[in-house]
């Protein structure tokens with residue numbers, strides 16, 4: 001097609017270009033008719049420039065009058081100084097006095113306006129993603145994502161990591177989630193799986209002697225619907241040989257330091273804080289605590305203080321080997337300097353909340369002047385107990401203590417959720433902070449009550465702590481559950497953004513782990529034989545980590561959903577509204593694959 005090619009972009013002209021003759025190509029964003037004079041905002045990736053069309057130039061004016069939003073045009077003319085300047089945009093002091101106008105393509109009326117405060121539903125935005133991506137915010141997110149790619153590549157290149165592409169069509173090797181399967185036409189009846197992660201390949205690359213591997217790669221997990229999960233997502237995948245856990249931490253922290261410095265010009269503090277999994281549960285009731293929460297205490301176990309009270313609920317908990325635990329909410333002052341009263345409505349609401357978590361209710365205690373308390377359970381407690389409780393929390397006038405009792409894990413988890421809820425309800429999250437935290441020493445196995453068997457808590461290639469190796473031969477549930485692994489998560493602002501472990505590199509240990517998760521020798525051989533074989537030929541000690549690229553970019557962009565930083569995401573129900581996938585396929589395709597569908 002013959003058209004006048006741009007000599008400038010829509011974002012680069014300013015007053016210093018006054019008098020220059022230029023050509024711009026771009027999309028029509030807005031047309032204003034000011035009593036004859038037409039003003040057109042022309043947009044491209046780089047910015048926005050105002051075009052001025054004079055009615056005296058008849059043929060141009062007539063063409064301009066046919067333009068609609070999102071038409072693609074080429075406009076040539078002279079850069080002139082604007083009468084009414086817009087100092088909010090870099091090109092705001094100039095406009096183009098157009099003397100040549102070509103329509104390169106028309107556009108249907110857009111399904112929504114290309115503006116920052118988009119009014120369209122997310123469904124519509126996803127259906128017309130190419131329009132949505134024209135919005136400045138989306139463009140900014142995608143470009144920031146690109147910058148993070150470069151930083152990651154450069155960082156690891158400087159450290160002599162080798163980027164290796166691993167297959168997307170692989171053997172189905174369980175890694176915790178369900179595999180996406182791809183039927184093979186050539187080997188009818190057989191299937192490839194899409195990688196849940198390149199885990200086995202990166203370990204084999206260590207056996208191959210690559211020493212330091214990195215890859216920004218796609219991972220695929222066929223999980224049930226969950227808000228803000230994607231069936232395919234991007235990971236920064238890392239593996240290293242002859243290293244210990246601290247080496248993984250150092251390399252990772254260096255990466256985040258560099259990303260935050262280059263993208264945000266923020267010096268994040270390293271080393272990051274560390275908490276063992278057990279301590280995280282004990283103090284925060286979750287393995288992803290949000291350390292930005294202010295004015296809510298950590299969880300305190302108060303069983304010893306209140307166990308002899310006359311409160312039946314507490315007595316029951318103790319009888320059943322359970323616990324009593326609590327958190328304290330500090331007196332909160334709103335931005336008008338007014339104290340926020342913990343009203344009946346608030347406590348009723350929290351009661352409702354914990355009922356949904358399977359509790360009968362929540363005990364609370366509001367602290368008044370001189371340590372006086374107002375609480376429905378105070379009558380069951382001695383003054384001594386109350387004083388001790390207030391001392392435990394350093395509680396002062398205006399504070400409120402919330403108490404739950406029952407089975408340990410259930411209570412901790414509920415109090416963890418409650419911390420998050422109260423923090424969200426009362427704006428107690430300090431959004432200006434970036435709180436990185438390593439969670440270490442995860443359990444190696446978790447017991448599945450439904451199947452009555454063990455599963456890997458992380459994946460099954462994770463090495464147990466030395467002192468727990470002996471329990472790999474045990475058949476005692478408690479002992480097996482007590483095994484802690486050299487396994488870590490990186491948490492940022494309450495989100496798990498990475499996870500990894502030191503791996504098993506000794507075949508005998510790997511076999512014991514397979515046995516505990518219930519794999520027979522045959523099954524282990526058929527599923528992981530290739531890996532076990534590789535282990536026989538000189539596997540170095542190795543370990544690694546993988547970071548969720550989409551989440552990291554979302555945090556950097558300050559958006560809640562990872563869909564905002566993925567060019568073509570799927571919906572929560574795993575479909576792509578733009579290209580309508582998944583979709584049915586032709587009968588002929590199925591036949592070639594030897595697949596017959598069940599009749600609905």
Ligand code: ASP
Nearest residue numbers: 197199500501544545546
């Ligand atoms: N492959 C693991 C995952 O994707 C990460 C790792 O252990 O390196 O969660």
